[in-house]
Amino acid sequence: xxxxxxxxxxxxxxxxxxxxxxxxxxxxxxxxxxxxxxxxxxxxxxxxxxxxxxxxxxxxxxxxxxxxxxxxxxxxxxxxxxxxxxxxxxxxxxxxxxxxxxxxxxxxxxxxxxxxxxxxxxxxxxxxxxxxxxxxxxxxxxxxxxxxxxxxxxxxxxxxxxxxxxxxxxxxxx
Numbered sequence: 001x002x003x004x005x006x007x008x009x010x011x012x013x014x015x016x017x018x019x020x021x022x023x024x025x026x027x028x029x030x031x032x033x034x035x036x037x038x039x040x041x042x043x044x045x046x047x048x049x050x051x052x053x054x055x056x057x058x059x060x061x062x063x064x065x066x067x068x069x070x071x072x073x074x075x076x077x078x079x080x081x082x083x084x085x086x087x088x089x090x091x092x093x094x095x096x097x098x099x100x101x102x103x104x105x106x107x108x109x110x111x112x113x114x115x116x117x118x119x120x121x122x123x124x125x126x127x128x129x130x131x132x133x134x135x136x137x138x139x140x141x142x143x144x145x146x147x148x149x150x151x152x153x154x155x156x157x158x159x160x161x162x163x164x165x166x167x168x169x170x171x172x173x174x
Contacts, residue, residue: 055080057165059148064089064098064161071148076167079142082111084166087119088129093158097122099151100163102135104144111135119163123154140167 048054055078059071087100098121102111112118112135119132140146148163 052083053169054083055167055169057146057167059163059165061150061161062159064150064158065093065153065156067150070150070161071163074146076140076144076146077142078169079140079144080167080169082135082138082140082165083168084164085119085132085135086129086164086166087121087132088162089121089125089154089158090128090160090162091158092123092125092128093154094123094156096155097152098154098158098161100132101149101151102163102165103147103149104137104140106145107147111137113137118151120152121154123156123158 055076057074057076059074061067061070064070085100085102087098089098098119100119100121103109104111114136117133117135119130121128121130146165150161
């Protein structure tokens, strides 16, 4: 993965004060230093993405227990090389794991030819996300179609599953 610091999204991750806390304010209930740290993480990731000319393909499922085929089809207009895959879940389910797969140019054309390399995320993952081993197929041809698929889903009612595929665009010759 090009960077390892996750973006904090929840109030608890940011260290926001709760309504019963004497320092709680309706408009500004986040300690400034924690909000600034989060801004630095976001700026670092944005700078890296722009500097390395990456396309980030994001597939999201609000209710992954029923949305096994989700996110629709993405057409990668410029093509490039897959350099990272990250999966996450905001609200984990119960025992079990997500098993993510990525198909290119049609169903069954998985980029993970070795099934053991597919990204998996256990319900009790300590940080709610995982970076994966790069797939066997990393070259994405121009105008290739990408489709996300969950081969297995955590038990219970997990919410907001997200998969990010980082594709570095080919170098432009001058």
